[in-house]
Amino acid sequence: MRDRKRRTVLIRSLCGLVVVGLSLWSTQAIAQESENPFTGRVDIRMGQGQFESRCSTCHGLEATGNPEGGGPDLTTGRFRTANSDSGVFRVIRDGIRGTAMIGINPDASDQVVWQIVSYLKSRSPSLVAGDLPGSPVTGQQLFAGKGDCARCHIVNGTGGRLGPDLSHIADRREISELRTDLTNPNAEVDPRWWTLIVTHNNGAVIRGLRMHEDSFSLRLMDPEENLRSFSKSQLGGLERDKRSTMPSYAQSLTTQQQDDLVAYLLTLRREQ
């Protein structure tokens, strides 16, 4: 939560730099065929207010999604149904037919919709790394060498399976978050990477990474990378270790090396 807020501050300081290409969408509205004309800081602030008022019930006050209601996270920089500012405009204006996403109140002006687009853009990960102190080239060497990161992480098809795929990590993590990930990996552990310790009714104890768990069953990857599926009725015990399996690099890497590694990770993003 706190990281999110810090990220917001950081991103807002960079937001004016973001410019997007022309709309690929064929629409009748002239406004939707144009670039967003409302991208200033004031527009972003106005858009935030509009978003909080009109959109936050389903998408969360900070646009990070509502896990109860199912409204998706809008801060990842990627949308399932739009790949441009004008596409996002269209979705906000018209909704997505057949889903719970309804169009904005027609009384809302195009300016209001564009301002919401600008706000969402400001919440997306920055396209600009900024003045990083580290070297991405050195960072890549550390990743494969001293850091031993590739043992657990896949990047572009190469690496281990015992941690998250980092091929596009910069699409979803900011500089400060990546630094925290390196030095304090337990700060924010996605439930996908918890460790489950299951005790089978036959007495066997199996540990593994939590691939999926539901009301009646679970699936895990054991240390030999076998995919195992269990009905909870088969189990005499179930523990969830919510700590990360990743070691902290706070001591094993120097501050400069951490900066190098972060600089490398920030190069890992989809082509825009």
Add this chain to the structure above:
Amino acid sequence: MTRGTVLLALVISVNLIHAQEPTTLEDGAPFFSPVTWDRLVNAADEPQNWLMYSGTFDSQRFSRLNQINTENAATLELKWAHHISQLDRNETTPLVVDGVMFITESPSNLTAVDAATGRPYWRYEHELPDDLRVCCGRNNRGVAILGETLYMSTLDAHLVGIDARSGSLLWNTEVADYQQGYSKTAAPLIVKDKVITGIAGGEFGIRGFLDAYDANTGTREWRTYTIPGPDNPDNRSWAGDSWRTGGSPTWITGSYDPELNLVYWGTGNPGPDYNGEVREGDNLYADSVLALDGDTGDMSWYFQFTPHDVHDWDAIQIPVLADIEIDGTPRKTMLWANRNAFYYTLDRETGEFLVGKAFARQTWAEGLDENGRPIRRPNMFPSAEGTLVSPTAGGATNWWSPAFSPRTGLLYVNAFDGEAEFFIRDEEYRAGDRYTGGGTDSPLPIDNYSSAIRALDPTTGDLQWEFPIKARSRAGVLATAGDLVFSGSVDGYFYALDAVTGEELWHIPLSGRMNANPMTYAVDGQQYVTMPVGNVVYTFGLPD
């Protein structure tokens, strides 16, 4: 006699003949006959049918059917599935009348199918404007029936009467102006010759009400506002003019006691949801249950669960009516597991508070005082920097139905132990726009929390057993005389539990999310259990 008059007379005589005929045809198939007021009052006596949203006027969502029971539930199998072409959340509880099932579909459509096969008779599509104002998806939760007419709420805040045999529109009444933020999603409730129906729009600064309409014509008979006007002393529970935009909607179906002639209905949040600074006071009658005269709508009593709510804890739960003994004395009670995480037993004749206890994780109150009023903890109001509170805005439970089994004496509730950060912000009211004054965020991924089916003793509020499921389920509960409890999970399981012990007896993975209540019925001697999952309505039964 004109040709039209002859035709009308012929139709009436055919209907009368139908009404007098036995309820089965020669081949044993059930035969649709008009649903009289007497049939509705005695709905529990014909458990093969499901004649109203909660099954019976007491809203126990309990069926006397016991063909499917603890001995054979493990053999349940799919009988049929009905696909809905819309992807919106599917929140319907179907009705079944003499072998015909009526299913509402998103956004405001209705279809009739053969309850034994799921194959269609007809479909009604309600034309909607493009500029709807709905807070939480394009949903509809079901219909009511009287005679041969079905009554349905629509998202553009209309009430429609539809012919049950053909699906034809009989009348279409505007209940409120949708462009001001009003909408309708709940199944109406029949009381004698009237259709009782509520309103949604608590996130748009509406002024809530409960209405009654003539079942034949759709003409409004009475309206009771859920926020009293200036001529009522309770209006002073709102600072200044804040009552005009105070919300207090009525967006779920209520209950009815024919002996007391009282309609019971829950009310939703005061508006704006999170900013209580602009509406100081208790904000009556938001977050309350109202007891209204069934003929006039006059208020007999009210009980407010959450005075001056700032967490969006609508008292939009189904009022469950049950006659039970409290401290050795028989009482006509109302059982209520509230979104604010407290369970209540009230005397439904007087509104007296009898029992109260937390049934789910909560951090906002020390408990309830002797009158059932919450004793608030300090510093739990929403703030600019965020205030962590349990339960979430979605609540410890919500609109999905609980169930009560007179056989076990237990109330079964789908409960959620969650937490959220609540934020406040300034917001001006603009007609037709959202008006919430804040919002919420989840501090952790949802997998850090859990839901459970909890069995509560209504005489004490004590937990008897619980069955944990993945957070957060949005499914209601059904109890049956087979001593089964049915419900669904957010991860797509439909399941049956032993009503006495909570032991799991059967489950089936169906993949889709469940946002509705299970119901049961029988056709030609075979019991079925129906559950909407994703955008499919599934029906299960025992092997042939």
